[in-house]
Amino acid sequence: MSVSAIVMMVIAMLIVWGGLIAAILRLRAHPEPPEQMPPGTRPAE
Amino acid sequence: MAEQPREQWATRAGFLLAAIGSAVGLGNIWRFPAIAYENGGGAFLLPYLIALLSAGIPLLIMEYAIGRKYRLSPPAALRRMARPAEAIGWWQVVISFVIATYYAVIIAWAVRYVGFSVGQQWGDDPEAFLFGDFLRAPEAPSFLDGYVPGVFWPLIIVWVVVLAILAFGIRRGIERANKLFIPLLFVLFAALVIRAVTLDGAATGLDALFSPNWSELGNGSVWVAAYGQIFFSLSIGFGIMVTYASYLGRRADLTGSAMVAGFANSSFEILAGIGVFATLGYLATASGVGVDEVAGAGIGLAFVAFPAVISEMPLGALFGVLFFGSLVIAGLSSLISIVQVVVSAVQDRTGMRRMPAVLGIGGLVALVSVLLFPTESGIYLLDASDHFINQYGIALAALIGLIVIVWVLRQLPSLQQDADATSAIRLGHWWRICLGVITPLVLGWMMVDSLRSEFEDNYEGYSTGFLLSAGWSVAIGALLVGVILTLMPWPAGGEDIDLDMEAPADRKDR
Numbered sequence: 001m002s003v004s005a006i007v008m009m010v011i012a013m014l015i016v017w018g019g020l021i022a023a024i025l026r027l028r029a030h031p032e033p034p035e036q037m038p039p040g041t042r043p044a045e
Numbered sequence: 046m047a048e049q050p051r052e053q054w055a056t057r058a059g060f061l062l063a064a065i066g067s068a069v070g071l072g073n074i075w076r077f078p079a080i081a082y083e084n085g086g087g088a089f090l091l092p093y094l095i096a097l098l099s100a101g102i103p104l105l106i107m108e109y110a111i112g113r114k115y116r117l118s119p120p121a122a123l124r125r126m127a128r129p130a131e132a133i134g135w136w137q138v139v140i141s142f143v144i145a146t147y148y149a150v151i152i153a154w155a156v157r158y159v160g161f162s163v164g165q166q167w168g169d170d171p172e173a174f175l176f177g178d179f180l181r182a183p184e185a186p187s188f189l190d191g192y193v194p195g196v197f198w199p200l201i202i203v204w205v206v207v208l209a210i211l212a213f214g215i216r217r218g219i220e221r222a223n224k225l226f227i228p229l230l231f232v233l234f235a236a237l238v239i240r241a242v243t244l245d246g247a248a249t250g251l252d253a254l255f256s257p258n259w260s261e262l263g264n265g266s267v268w269v270a271a272y273g274q275i276f277f278s279l280s281i282g283f284g285i286m287v288t289y290a291s292y293l294g295r296r297a298d299l300t301g302s303a304m305v306a307g308f309a310n311s312s313f314e315i316l317a318g319i320g321v322f323a324t325l326g327y328l329a330t331a332s333g334v335g336v337d338e339v340a341g342a343g344i345g346l347a348f349v350a351f352p353a354v355i356s357e358m359p360l361g362a363l364f365g366v367l368f369f370g371s372l373v374i375a376g377l378s379s380l381i382s383i384v385q386v387v388v389s390a391v392q393d394r395t396g397m398r399r400m401p402a403v404l405g406i407g408g409l410v411a412l413v414s415v416l417l418f419p420t421e422s423g424i425y426l427l428d429a430s431d432h433f434i435n436q437y438g439i440a441l442a443a444l445i446g447l448i449v450i451v452w453v454l455r456q457l458p459s460l461q462q463d464a465d466a467t468s469a470i471r472l473g474h475w476w477r478i479c480l481g482v483i484t485p486l487v488l489g490w491m492m493v494d495s496l497r498s499e500f501e502d503n504y505e506g507y508s509t510g511f512l513l514s515a516g517w518s519v520a521i522g523a524l525l526v527g528v529i530l531t532l533m534p535w536p537a538g539g540e541d542i543d544l545d546m547e548a549p550a551d552r553k554d555r
Contacts, residue, residue, distance in 0.1 A: 005257075032467075
């Protein structure tokens with residue numbers, strides 16, 4: 001493999017896979033508050 | 046008076062896995078690698094990432110916001126925005142209907158090829174085997190020909206599995222299935238990629254895929270290809286993400302979820318690019334030809350090039366099972382979401398219960414699929430419908446939908462407010478600029494571009510009569526049927542839509 005191809009492959013993996021990890025961490029840092037349901041209701045299954 | 050609210054995803058991870066399962070489909074595996082290779086190799090990454098950030102993720106956020114705000118599938122949600130806009134929703138539902146009918150057929154082929162991999166039934170000529178022995182395709186398409194049992198029966202099995210999953214509902218069906226499918230797909234595909242990159246010649250293939258050709262970036266068609274890839278691979282524009290988001294809780298983080306789903310889809314594409322091109326590098330080296338001679342996309346890549354590789358390599362049967370097994374799982378998780386669009390649209394508009402809707406409406410999709418496609422000319426019908434419904438169905442409906450939502454109904458400020466209220470990342474002006482200016486311009490350009498090539502040459506050299514009956518009529522028919530469905534008087538009258546999706550008769554009991 002040429003150097004430029006290796007560099008582009010590594011950059012692609014870092015940006016896209018890194019972006020996924022960053023997005024997951026960011027979302028996990030903000031857990032959703034529990035849903036407020038009117039009394040006597042439950043979500044449909 | 047206890048009301049049962051709309052079905053809801055059990056967990057945030059469950060929704061995300063289902064959304065990722067929908068986005069990751071056959072296109073990620075067999076379309077992305079070839080598109081990247083043909084459009085600048087490593088340099089394609091730049092337009093591709095710009096397209097992801099300026100069109101893909103903003104559109105995902107918009108569809109999530111519409112689904113969560115109205116908690117209805119596209120026709121009913123758009124009707125709430127403005128009555129006539131309902132037609133765009135039904136147009137998207139009909140597009141989903143059409144896509145589901147042929148998408149299932151490709152999964153059925155992949156099911157058969159999992160078995161063929163073990164004995165390598167294709168022998169020395171996988172192409173002749175595919176079109177001759179397996180599909181029994183005639184030289185040119187005809188309308189009166191026989192059924193192919195080798196496709197018919199696996200297709201029945203695919204439909205039984207899909208309808209069974211849908212019948213269990215959002216939580217117990219779709220969510221549970223994706224919690225199994227997505228990790229399994231990742232494990233199977235990761236094993237395939239590890240095997241692929243350790244093959245002789247893998248480096249040659251990866252070199253071909255990732256060597257940057259920077260001069261290509263000055264070429265407008267490369268940018269159109271990047272936006273097209275992001276657009277088609279993310280399952281946006283035909284109602285899936287609106288439908289899935291309509292089952293979200295009121296407090297769900299929309300922007301964060303869209304970032305995860307968007308990047309997860311692209312992550313799988315990069316992985317697929319590495320796996321596919323490492324494999325093609327091996328095939329090229331083993332056959333003593335250049336990678337350009339073996340590189341391809343779509344059906345030819347999956348059902349001709351990969352079988353050739355499987356016959357060539359040691360432990361090829363295992364590699365074949367991994368590859369076609371991945372295709373089956375990636376395809377199933379997407380097909381489930383496509384059929385759910387149709388089922389939930391009818392439920393929301395009529396108040397029909399889930400089980401009769403899945404069996405009746407989902408069954409109708411399955412029936413059309415089983416009647417039309419496992420035929421000798423099925424491959425031609427599939428090819429033409431796919432091309433025209435993608436270009437003049439999905440892309441055109443998305444363009445018109447976007448213009449109506451952004452410019453005519455001016456919904457972006459309220460959708461933005463809605464998304465910002467529960468999302469950690471706040472949307473700025475960039476979001477409105479991306480959706481109001483960049484995405485419609487690129488989609489419009491794509492449309493002009495593909496129309497021009499349509500009139501220069503007949504698609505794939507098919508006869509004009511065949512293209513009119515199997516291509517244009519399908520695309521135009523989807524729009525017409527969408528309009529008719531909008532004008533139809535629905536049992537629930539359109540106004541009395543109960544968010545709990547229970548039959549109107551049951552409501553009176555409470």
